[in-house]
Amino acid sequence: MAAIVEAHKDSNGIAWPESVAPYKYHLVTIARSEEEESFKKSEELYMKLIERGEEVLWDDRIETRPGEKFADADLIGCPVRIVVSPKTLELDSVEVKLRTEADSKIVKFDEV
Secondary structure, X not given: OHHHHHHOEEOOEEOOOOOOOOOOEEEEEOOOXXXXXXXXXXXXXXXXXXXXXXXXXXXXXXXXXXXXXXXXXXXHOOXXXXXXXHHHHOOOEEEEEEOOOOOEEEEEHHHO
């Protein structure tokens, strides 16, 4: 494990290779309550991924600010971060970011 961490880290934390990552996806929900649409859509996406047999870590914390969630996601280092927020849902989409890349992309909700 130490060799993997040493070989696959950056200033923000570990960037797990998919073959040894504890979770492939880190699902980050941006919502102020469990009643918000972004929380409900996150739960729906989480269940779909689990049903497909995917390994998913879901950050469903309501009280935590988005910046903290993103920093935690980088520190934990799952290969793929998926963000569901009110802003992405306006486009019927989610934000997908690979841990090893700087830029994210917008992906339609049904294409995740």
